[in-house]
Amino acid sequence: MVFDILQIGGQQDILSTLVSLIWLLLLLSFFLYPGFSQRIQLSYILRDLERKLNKLRIIDDDVKDRTLKAFQEHSEPNIDVKNELERLVDSFIISPESMDPYGIVYKLEHIVNTWEDRFEEDVARICSKADPVKVKTLTNLVEVSRGVHFIYRYVRHYYLLGKRTQNIYLVLQMQMLMPQIMEIAEAYRQASYAFAQAQPIGDGIGALVVAKLVHGLEKKTYEIAKDTIVHELELDGRKLLILRASGPGGTVGRPGEGIVKLIESEGDRVKLIITIDAGLKLEGEESGKVVEGVGVAIGGTGVDKFKIEEIAKAKRIPLYAIVIYESITEAITPMRESIVKAADKIIEKVKQLVNEKVEKGATIIIAGIGNSVGIGVT
């Protein structure tokens, strides 16, 4: 009967009949089993995710290997570096309870500071042959390793969950996010090279600008907070307090605490605070473009930003910000020419702001924000 129907319109050989039958069955399966097309789509997405997850695993292993080698170079042979490193990579931080947000900034600061100190102490203990500058850079390297490992675990979690529950909507969301996730993971991999060799990264442009600004000038330099230094100097009849993270080790310092201490010691003489930092550019924007604004240009947990805003508001000090546009990849990988070239433009802008906005005899705080890896103190 079926053969008769299939042969309407002309004589057919057995192969054509078989092909027609397969088509018919396929068509029937779409009618009888409405989720069939979705199953095909799900398996396609899962295959795509699996390929990307495999690449993420390779990136994770690559970064871990580099970190392990760097640690082994600076540790005693009797230390089980692999296990110690795994413990650091798997460590976590629990953010404070926010049901009652009163005082949360200081609670967060306490937790973050404890974590940073403990992390650095652990790295110093494992890498006992490393000097304090190298310990800071190695600490950054472990943080990069932690970041990549977290991305890998996160993607693996959603891939396995989606596969187990056959939830197309879960894996579809993951697939949509994958291009950005892969870009960030690759940036982390490149960052691991930079930190392993202590090379300046794009995020350090703020520290580089202030280092260039004070280079060759007569100044007094002292530490104001942990890993944070101040250069005190006179420029065109105004007192400049230039704050940055102490280099050339990889650290961002504690600019919030530093600025609060400076204002407390200077009293009402501080008439302007300028923050200089790298800022994320939007797609299509030029890297190294310098833009000016108002507020505090600083990233991180928000603790430093809060502290500076709070004291500036209480003392009625204007807040100026200069930002250098970069992509996320450029911020954590070795500095690029377009970003370095922006430094001279910013120095001119800062000098112009100081002369235009503040009268002679006043004090100005200039903070170069960012990671000081590979940037020495002048």
Add this chain to the structure above:
Amino acid sequence: MFPQKPQLNRFIQPLTHLTCFSCNTENSRPFKDGDYVFKEVEEKCPKCGSTKMLITGIYIEERQLKERER
């Protein structure tokens, strides 16, 4: 038939830019371990032969990025 090994981007080593203390000549070379910006190094100036130079920059040049893209 077999899954391909994913290709990872090649890492570009930045160049270290140095300035001579005596004649201010600028020179560059591949980055070496231990280099950092504003470090004074004992390296021979290619122009005047002085042995004291200052590292004034460590960065990836635009031409290096273009070479990788090619």
